[in-house]
Amino acid sequence: MKLDVNALGTFYRMAREGAGLAAGRLTHMTDVETQVGVTKLNFMRGSEICQAFDDSTEKVGIRVDLDGAIEGYSVIVFEREAALRIVDTIVSEPETAAFDEMTRSAVTEVGHIMNSGFVDGWADVLESVIDVSTPELVIDESADQFFNDVDETAGPGQENDLALLFQSRIETVDTEVGFSHYLFPTHRSMSALLDRLRTSDGIAYDKLEGFDRMAERGAKEIATTATTLTGIETSVEIRRLNFVSLEAIPQSVPDEQLVGVAFEFDGVPSGYLVFLFDERSARKIVDAMVPTVADGVDGDPGEFDEMETSAITELGNIMASGFLDGWANVLDTTIDHSTPEFIHDIGAAAVDPVVVQLGSQQEFAFVFDTIITADGRDIDCEVYAIPNEADLERALNDLDVDRVEEEPTTAEFQEVDNA
Numbered sequence: 001m002k003l004d005v006n007a008l009g010t011f012y013r014m015a016r017e018g019a020g021l022a023a024g025r026l027t028h029m030t031d032v033e034t035q036v037g038v039t040k041l042n043f044m045r046g047s048e049i050c051q052a053f054d055d056s057t058e059k060v061g062i063r064v065d066l067d068g069a070i071e072g073y074s075v076i077v078f079e080r081e082a083a084l085r086i087v088d089t090i091v092s093e094p095e096t097a098a099f100d101e102m103t104r105s106a107v108t109e110v111g112h113i114m115n116s117g118f119v120d121g122w123a124d125v126l127e128s129v130i131d132v133s134t135p136e137l138v139i140d141e142s143a144d145q146f147f148n149d150v151d152e153t154a155g156p157g158q159e160n161d162l163a164l165l166f167q168s169r170i171e172t173v174d175t176e177v178g179f180s181h182y183l184f185p186t187h188r189s190m191s192a193l194l195d196r197l198r199t200s201d202g203i204a205y206d207k208l209e210g211f212d213r214m215a216e217r218g219a220k221e222i223a224t225t226a227t228t229l230t231g232i233e234t235s236v237e238i239r240r241l242n243f244v245s246l247e248a249i250p251q252s253v254p255d256e257q258l259v260g261v262a263f264e265f266d267g268v269p270s271g272y273l274v275f276l277f278d279e280r281s282a283r284k285i286v287d288a289m290v291p292t293v294a295d296g297v298d299g300d301p302g303e304f305d306e307m308e309t310s311a312i313t314e315l316g317n318i319m320a321s322g323f324l325d326g327w328a329n330v331l332d333t334t335i336d337h338s339t340p341e342f343i344h345d346i347g348a349a350a351v352d353p354v355v356v357q358l359g360s361q362q363e364f365a366f367v368f369d370t371i372i373t374a375d376g377r378d379i380d381c382e383v384y385a386i387p388n389e390a391d392l393e394r395a396l397n398d399l400d401v402d403r404v405e406e407e408p409t410t411a412e413f414q415e416v417d418n419a
Contacts, residue, residue, distance in 0.1 A: 001191040002202030005389055008041060008124065009364055010197050011166065015039045018121030019168040019181070022114040026170065029110060030089040037169035038251045041243040043212060048240065053143040060099075061146045062111025066119065069128030071189035074118060075146060076111040080177045083107050099139060099350050108137045111331050118168070118181060126193075128137035147184070203396045211392075212241050214330050215368040215385065217404070218323040222383060223372050225319045230288040232379060237371040245364055248354050249384070250348030251353045252369070254278065258350045259304065260343040261316025264357075265324055267335035268398075269391035272354045273323065274380075274384045275316045276343070281379040286311050304344060311391040313340040323385070331395055354386065360388050 016039050023034040053059075063075040078086065084099075087106045099107070112135040123130045138146050166183035185193075194202070219236045226234045231321040243325075244252075259282035263273045277285065282304070289311040304312070317340045328335040343350050358365060368385040387395075 001187065001206070002193060002198060003194050004035055004198045004200045004202040005206065005364060005414055006199040007194050007197035007202075007360075011041055011193075012039065012243065012245060012364065014122040014125040015041065015118075015168050015183075016121075017125055018118035021121045022117030022168075022181070023170045025108070025113050025117045029113065032089060032172045034172050035172050037171045038248050039168045039244070040248065040252075042165040042167055042200045042355055043208065043243070049147065049165065050257050051141040053146070054141070055177075056141060057369060058139065058141050059109060059146070062115060063110055063136045063146070064112065064115045064119075064137060065133040066130055066185075067133075068130040069189075070119075070122060070130050070183075070185050070193070072183065072185040073388040074115050074132075074181070074183050075112050075138075076179055076181055077146065078107070078111075080181060086110055097179055104137055107167040108135050111135060111137075114181075116258075116299075118183070142330075155283075155351070181227050203393055207396040207399050208241075208403060210399050210404050211396055213404045214327060215241060217368075218326050218385070219321040219368075219370040219372070219383065221326055222319045222370070222381075225322050226315065226372060226374075226381070229318060230285055232288055232374045234372050234379070234381075237373045237377075240369055242367045242369060243364060244367055246359050247364070249355055249365070249367060249386070250351055252353055253348050255347040258343065259312060261313050261320075261340045262343055262354065263320050263337045263340060265320075265335050265337040267328065267391075268331065268333045269327075269387035269395045271384075271385070271387035272358070272392070273320055273337065274343075274351060274354060275319060276350060276382045276384070277312075278380060281381065282312060284374075284379050285315060289315065309342050313342050316340050323383075331399060333395075334402070349383065354384075358386065358388070365389060366392055 016036065019036045019039055023036050026032070027034045039159070046364070058080040060078045060080055061075050063073055064182060065073050084103070087103045087110075090106055090110070092343055115135065116132055119130050119132055127414045140146065166181075166185075170179065170181070216236075223234045223236050226232070253276070257279045258276050260274060262274035262275075265271055286308045287407065290307060320337050324335045324337055366387050366389065368383070369387075370383040372381040372383065
C-alpha cells in the first residue's frame with residue numbers, strides 16, 4: 001500500500017466536507033449554532049487510540065458500518081453530559097439525567113443523522129456511493145466497547161499496526177456541547193482508494209511506519225534529556241503522527257500564554273521543530289535548572305529575564321539535538337538546526353511564524369505532536385515537529401526501516417545536580 005500528499009489531501013477534504021454537513025444537520029435538529037473544529041488524519045496504533053480514549057469518563061457513541069467506496073466503520077462519540085444536553089434540546093421532557101428508552105432513541109437518531117452527514121460528504125468528494133448500516137448505540141468508559149470487533153482496522157486488537165484514523169470535531173457555539181468523530185477504514189478499502197487517488201509513485205506504507213517509530217524514539221530521547229538537565233523525572237504521554245492542513249496547526253495550540261523554543265532544521269528532511277510550555281511549566285523548568293534565579297517566582301506571570309530565557313533555550317537546544325540527531329542517524333544523512341528562537345506569546349501566535357513560512361511551499365503538513373509530562377510535577381511540554389513535505393517524501397523513500405531500532409541518538413550533555 002502506497003500513499004502520497006495528493007491522496008491524503010483528498011482524504012482531508014473529505015473529512016472537512018463531511019464535518020460541515022454533519023454540523024449543519026446538528027444545527028437543523030437542535031437549533032443550536034455549530035462550527036467545525038479541528039480536523040486531523042491521525043496515524044495511530046490501537047494502543048495509542050485506547051490511551052487517548054480511556055480517561056475514566058463515560059461516553060456515548062453511535063457506530064455504523066460502511067460499505068461501498070469506503071469500507072470500515074464510523075462512530076460519533078459524545079461525553080455523557082454532552083449527549084444528554086443534546087437530547088434535552090430535541091425532546092419535550094424535563095431535563096434528562098439518565099438514558100431511558102426515549103433518550104437512547106433520541107441520541108441514536110442524532111448520531112445516525114450526523115454519521116450520515118459525514119458519509120455523504122465523503123461520497124460527494126469521491127463521487128461514489130457509500131452505504132451505511134443500522135446505527136448501534138454504545139454507552140461505556142472503555143475503548144474496547146467502542147472499537148471492538150474491528151478485524152481489519154486499528155482497533156485495540158491491532159496494537160502494532162499503524163492505521164489512518166480520520167478524526168473531526170464539531171463544537172456548538174456558546175454552549176458546552178461537543179463531540180468527536182472517528183472513521184476507521186479497512187486496509188483493503190484504504191489501499192484501493194490510495195491507488196485511485198495517488199498522482200505520484202508515492203511512499204510505501206511501511207516506510208511511514210518506520211518514520212513513526214523513529215519519531216517515537218525521538219520523543220523518548222526528549223524526555224530523557226529533560227530529566228537529565230532538570231532533575232525532574234519526565235515521560236512521553238501522548239505521541240501522534242498527524243496529517244493536517246497548515247491552517248489547522250494554530251487551532252491545536254492551547255489558547256493561553258506560552259513559552260517555548262523554535263528551530264528551523266535543514267537537511268533531508270528540512271522543516272521546523274517547536275517546544276511549547278505553559279507559563280507555569282516554564283517557571284518550574286527555570287527553577288529546576290537555575291534555582292537561585294527563579295527563587296520566589298514559582299508560577300508567577302511576567303517577563304523572563306536574560307538568564308531565565310537562556311535556561312529555557314539551552315534546554316530546547318539540547319532536546320532538539322537529541323531528537324534530530326536520531327533522525328539523521330537512521331536516515332544516514334546530516335540534519336542541522338538553527339540557533340534557538342525564544343517564544344513568549346499567546347496561543348496560536350506562538351506557531352504562526354512557522355505556518356507562514358511553510359505556507360509559501362505547501363498546503364498540508366505531517367506533524368509529529370508529542371506531550372512530555374513530569375511525573376508528580378505540574379510540567380507539560382508540547383512538541384511539534386513539522387517536516388517539509390517534499391523533503392519528507394525523499395527521506396521516507398530512502399529510509400531503511402531496519403535501521404530504526406539499531407541506530408543510537410548522539411545528544412551529549414552533562415547531568416544537572418539539584419542537590
